[in-house]
Amino acid sequence: MTQANYISYKDTAARVVLEEGVYYRYIFNEYKKEYDAFMQSGLYEALKAKGYLISHEELNYEGNDATVYKLLLPEQIHFQSYPFCWSYTQWRKAIITYLEINKIALSYGMILKDATPFNFFFKEGRAVLLDTSSFEFFKEGTPWLAYKQFCAEFLSPIALMHYNGQIWSGMVKANLKGLPLNFVSKQLPIKSWFNLTCLLHIHMHAKYANTEVTVQQENTRKSKVQEGFTKEKLLSLVDMILSTVKKWKQAYNVNKQWQGYYEHDIESPIYLNQKEEIIKKWLSDAKPKTVIDLGANTGRFSFLAAKEVEQVIALESDYNCVDAIENTINKGRLKNITVMQMDLAETTPNFGALEKEYRSIFQRLSNSHLSPSLVMGLAIVHHLHITNFLSFAHIAELFARFNSKYLIVEFVPIEDSKVQLLIKNKQKDFSSYTQENFTAALLKYFKLIEVKKIQGSKRELLFLENIESGENVN
Amino acid sequence: MFILYIDPGTGSLLFQALLSGFLTIVVFFKRIMAFIKLKLGSSKETDKEDQEHDPS
Numbered sequence: 001m002t003q004a005n006y007i008s009y010k011d012t013a014a015r016v017v018l019e020e021g022v023y024y025r026y027i028f029n030e031y032k033k034e035y036d037a038f039m040q041s042g043l044y045e046a047l048k049a050k051g052y053l054i055s056h057e058e059l060n061y062e063g064n065d066a067t068v069y070k071l072l073l074p075e076q077i078h079f080q081s082y083p084f085c086w087s088y089t090q091w092r093k094a095i096i097t098y099l100e101i102n103k104i105a106l107s108y109g110m111i112l113k114d115a116t117p118f119n120f121f122f123k124e125g126r127a128v129l130l131d132t133s134s135f136e137f138f139k140e141g142t143p144w145l146a147y148k149q150f151c152a153e154f155l156s157p158i159a160l161m162h163y164n165g166q167i168w169s170g171m172v173k174a175n176l177k178g179l180p181l182n183f184v185s186k187q188l189p190i191k192s193w194f195n196l197t198c199l200l201h202i203h204m205h206a207k208y209a210n211t212e213v214t215v216q217q218e219n220t221r222k223s224k225v226q227e228g229f230t231k232e233k234l235l236s237l238v239d240m241i242l243s244t245v246k247k248w249k250q251a252y253n254v255n256k257q258w259q260g261y262y263e264h265d266i267e268s269p270i271y272l273n274q275k276e277e278i279i280k281k282w283l284s285d286a287k288p289k290t291v292i293d294l295g296a297n298t299g300r301f302s303f304l305a306a307k308e309v310e311q312v313i314a315l316e317s318d319y320n321c322v323d324a325i326e327n328t329i330n331k332g333r334l335k336n337i338t339v340m341q342m343d344l345a346e347t348t349p350n351f352g353a354l355e356k357e358y359r360s361i362f363q364r365l366s367n368s369h370l371s372p373s374l375v376m377g378l379a380i381v382h383h384l385h386i387t388n389f390l391s392f393a394h395i396a397e398l399f400a401r402f403n404s405k406y407l408i409v410e411f412v413p414i415e416d417s418k419v420q421l422l423i424k425n426k427q428k429d430f431s432s433y434t435q436e437n438f439t440a441a442l443l444k445y446f447k448l449i450e451v452k453k454i455q456g457s458k459r460e461l462l463f464l465e466n467i468e469s470g471e472n473v474n
Numbered sequence: 475m476f477i478l479y480i481d482p483g484t485g486s487l488l489f490q491a492l493l494s495g496f497l498t499i500v501v502f503f504k505r506i507m508a509f510i511k512l513k514l515g516s517s518k519e520t521d522k523e524d525q526e527h528d529p530s
Contacts, residue, residue, distance in 0.1 A: 143487050143490040144490065147486060148486035151486075200496070204489070205486065205489050208485040208488050208489035208492075227491040227494065228490060228494060229490070229493075229494055232501050233501055236500050236501055237493070240500075
């Protein structure tokens with residue numbers, strides 16, 4: 001284990017290492033007691049049975065590092081969306097799962113020692129904890145050490161989204177360690193002061209979170225025996241927060257721009273049916289393992305693709321649409337769709353410690369476990385070109401960065417009413433906005449397989465294959 | 475700046491001591507409620523909300 005540690009450097013109990021495309025977790029001797037208790041008490045099995053925790057198998061460690069106690073092969077995660085790309089429903093699932101895990105863990109005498117949403121990923125519509133070495137023994141009468149982190153990293157974002165809108169999910173990117181509680185307290189509306197969970201855990205907590213304490217005061221505090229929680233008290237605390245979050249069914253809605261697009265705003269049913277037929281045919285020809293649906297809107301074509309392929313990853317810039325897709329996933333119990341918020345003109349870069357802790361969206365989606373993949377960009381080119389000012393060369397490069405084998409892209413011509421609406425107030429010459437120019441830009445990375453006109457509109461669908469599929473253009 | 479040397483968890487721990495006091499009252503009333511329910515012989519039904527949520 002000589003390679004540098006960027007993924008799990010904060011954890012002294014274990015280390016996650018990526019070796020030849022496979023993730024391993026090394027459990028260190030210092031975590032032996034906790035790990036053994038976690039496995040032997042039945043807690044691991046209980047959480048696994050509920051689908052709350054990633055599964056793993058123990059391997060024989062043949063290395064010579066004396067600090068290693070166990071070598072684990074966890075279930076491999078082929079794609080993880082980061083919390084600032086989650087919609088409200090996804091945040092709600094993650095926080096509820098976190099609290100439920102703590103309730104179960106407490107009944108086994110253990111507790112989660114940290115509280116970061118980055119420890120969760122979505123699988124088959126569920127939030128799943130990926131950190132097996134997060135559990136420690138709960139000692140009666142001690143404080144909940146992850147309490148502040150929980151309030152800052154879990155409770156604050158969901159409260160802000162519930163009272164002020166889903167855009168607050170994206171603000172998590174601005175401060176990965178959680179927004180300061182006094183800042184959060186100021187952003188929340190007055191009515192949040194009448195909610196007991198917000199009042200106690202955000203507003204009042206914020207008053208104390210930055211208290212200046214002298215060494216003498218600190219020692220006096222430490223001498224008090226009963227300063228923490230009994231198991232019963234902690235369970236009451238968890239229940240209180242859980243019941244609030246369960247009541248917060250929706251985020252405050254500030255923008256309904258895209259919802260109902262297909263129902264109210266589309267040109268003709270003939271257009272939609274034809275588009276579906278063509279895409280279905282091309283998907284069955286290409287047989288990709290994964291479809292990456294860019295600009296998924298409310299997911300009509302993601303759901304269509306999900307019937308044809310193993311896995312669909314849908315990216316959409318509007319949090320409300322992401323939430324609508326997530327809710328449809330819940331209702332239909334659809335297991336092979338993952339959805340996340342992503343603005344294609346502001347894609348997630350590599351970030352975190354030394355920019356190596358968290359990976360860019362292109363790196364995560366270029367994962368060999370997802371290949372062969374097919375990128376679907378339906379009716380987004382005009383948004384990227386006109387609204388976001390990306391040139392055709394930029395857009396072609398953007399599509400190529402996903403390293404997918406195939407590309408299905410829809411071109412909406414200048415005379416289309418939607419394009420006319422976009423260019424109406426733009427004082428710019430759009431005479432170069434033609435399908436010929438767009439196709440020419442794509443041909444740098446792709447070869448054209450087929451072009452089909454969609455009946456009921458003047459739009460066209462292009463089916464292309466990556467010239468260097470599988471090779472890295474990142 | 476002096477403030478950077480404050481342990482960020484200290485204020486939170488102080489607050490938890492207060493919270494613990496508040497929870498003493500909560501737990502006290504919960505126990506009374508549980509006792510009354512037991513005496514009335516009504517076993518607590520599963521909360522509808524719990525069923526609704528189960529993140530499954």
